[in-house]
Amino acid sequence: MTSEASSFHMPRSWLWVIAYFAALAAMVADANLDLLRDPWNWMLKALVLVLVIPFLISSHRRAVEKGPPSPALDMFNFQVMAGVGALVLVLAISFSVYRALPPGAPWLWPLGLATAAPLLFLIWATGRYLIRETDEYLRHLMTMSALIGLAAVLVLATVWGSLENFGLAPHMRPWLLVPAFAVAYGIGRAWLEERER
Amino acid sequence: MKNRLRVLRAEREWSQQQLADALGVSRQSVNAIETGKYDPSLPLAFRIADVFGLTIEEIFLRD
Numbered sequence: 001m002t003s004e005a006s007s008f009h010m011p012r013s014w015l016w017v018i019a020y021f022a023a024l025a026a027m028v029a030d031a032n033l034d035l036l037r038d039p040w041n042w043m044l045k046a047l048v049l050v051l052v053i054p055f056l057i058s059s060h061r062r063a064v065e066k067g068p069p070s071p072a073l074d075m076f077n078f079q080v081m082a083g084v085g086a087l088v089l090v091l092a093i094s095f096s097v098y099r100a101l102p103p104g105a106p107w108l109w110p111l112g113l114a115t116a117a118p119l120l121f122l123i124w125a126t127g128r129y130l131i132r133e134t135d136e137y138l139r140h141l142m143t144m145s146a147l148i149g150l151a152a153v154l155v156l157a158t159v160w161g162s163l164e165n166f167g168l169a170p171h172m173r174p175w176l177l178v179p180a181f182a183v184a185y186g187i188g189r190a191w192l193e194e195r196e197r
Numbered sequence: 198m199k200n201r202l203r204v205l206r207a208e209r210e211w212s213q214q215q216l217a218d219a220l221g222v223s224r225q226s227v228n229a230i231e232t233g234k235y236d237p238s239l240p241l242a243f244r245i246a247d248v249f250g251l252t253i254e255e256i257f258l259r260d
Contacts, residue, residue, distance in 0.1 A: 136226070136238055
């Protein structure tokens with residue numbers, strides 16, 4: 001192991017990824033807590049859709065900078081883009097429809113499940129990538145990043161849950177942990193890749 | 198774990214990408230191993246030794 005001291009420097013391309021997930025998390029929080037009124041909530045949805053473009057470009061640039069990506073990583077990146085795109089669309093559509101439907105309407109069941117489907121797809125894609133990836137270091141990077149994301153989610157859930165038990169924090173919907181995981185995963189991955197330099 | 202990968206590669210005038218292609222891994226992997234950020238598994242260490250025509254002990258050194 002080398003003992004070179006390295007200071008952390010966030011690559012610019014990662015800022016787009018974090019900005020995208022932060023906007024996505026804000027959109028999810030708004031949909032959950034009804035924080036913003038028209039037209040601000042629609043502007044937030046539009047921002048998430050617009051941020052998809054630099055998000056896709058920066059992801060592609062990062063892959064090219066590191067040499068030709070492995071076929072498994074190529075497929076995973078494509079699946080993530082498809083999954084994230086589907087998630088944005090499904091969230092935007094389903095919450096608009098949800099507000100138009102009466103409480104307890106039968107259509108709420110497929111609507112709720114449809115919202116979860118892109119996230120389930122992303123979890124499946126991650127598992128599939130770990131199986132297909134033949135490059136052990138890339139597998140190691142993915143595993144470590146996911147562990148950082150998991151650790152962040154466990155800490156957040158534990159601390160928030162404890163505060164909520166004592167009436168010190170408002171109730172948090174459990175699925176908000178998914179965007180929290182994505183942000184922590186992204187930061188963890190950026191940190192791990194920066195250490196390589 | 199220390200290693201002589203960068204020196205051995207330089208002696209043969211190989212780029213990281215060329216070595217990565219010979220090993221069937223990414224350039225990122227070669228860089229991580231060279232800089233000591235990642236210790237390869239035993240099968241990969243054997244592949245590295247084969248590519249250089251050396252033994253594992255001649256490439257990887259104890260701390």
